[in-house]
Amino acid sequence: MKIFCIGRNYSEHAKELGNAVPENPVVFSKPDTALLKNGEDFYLPSFSNDVHHEIELVIRINKVGKNIQEKFARNYFSEVGIGVDFTARDLQAQLKTKGLPWELAKGFDGSAPIGEFLPIADLDLSNINFGLKKNGAWVQQGNTKDMIFSFDKIISFISQYFTLKVGDLIYTGTPAGVGPVAIGDKLEGFMEEKSMLNFEVK
Numbered sequence: 001m002k003i004f005c006i007g008r009n010y011s012e013h014a015k016e017l018g019n020a021v022p023e024n025p026v027v028f029s030k031p032d033t034a035l036l037k038n039g040e041d042f043y044l045p046s047f048s049n050d051v052h053h054e055i056e057l058v059i060r061i062n063k064v065g066k067n068i069q070e071k072f073a074r075n076y077f078s079e080v081g082i083g084v085d086f087t088a089r090d091l092q093a094q095l096k097t098k099g100l101p102w103e104l105a106k107g108f109d110g111s112a113p114i115g116e117f118l119p120i121a122d123l124d125l126s127n128i129n130f131g132l133k134k135n136g137a138w139v140q141q142g143n144t145k146d147m148i149f150s151f152d153k154i155i156s157f158i159s160q161y162f163t164l165k166v167g168d169l170i171y172t173g174t175p176a177g178v179g180p181v182a183i184g185d186k187l188e189g190f191m192e193e194k195s196m197l198n199f200e201v202k
């Protein structure tokens with residue numbers, strides 16, 4: 001399976017990192033070894049002193065597709081869940097300065113915790129509240145109405161380049177409020193009022 005992520009999909013977050021709002025989705029990927037399931041602990045990697053949380057809604061693809069038109073994108077996923085796109089911000093800054101790919105800063109082991117999913121039949125996709133609590137306090141809160149690129153647009157765009165297969169995941173971008181995590185932090189991801197992801201930083 002493949003894991004895609006969208007960068008800079010909420011303008012307030014693009015601004016907080018000093019990035020321009022993109023014309024097309026910024027796409028990168030993580031290997032399957034990045035996944036962290038069932039509330040497993042996240043171990044801070046030794047190569048970074050500034051690992052940031054990015055809470056994101058995640059689409060799970062349920063049908064093979066290539067060159068999917070935006071108007072048919074809804075036929076290719078039936079669930080939306082929540083995950084964290086951990087980012088070694090210090091390493092990413094170094095790589096960006098040199099014009100190098102982000103893989104090392106974004107795709108390392110455990111950098112993609114994934115929680116529960118909800119059926120899209122139960123959701124208004126253009127108005128989903130989601131967020132992240134760190135040690136019981138809100139650090140990130142977003143709503144899909146503020147996405148620059150919708151789920152349908154993202155699926156259509158990615159599928160022009162990559163065949164989407166059943167089980168592929170797409171992390172759809174983070175709202176403002178990203179920040180560092182430390183050993184002992186407890187992270188909890190929410191969709192609406194529902195706690196859907198819960199794990200500890202070690």
Ligand code: ZN
Nearest residue numbers: 054085173174
């Ligand atoms: Zn992200």
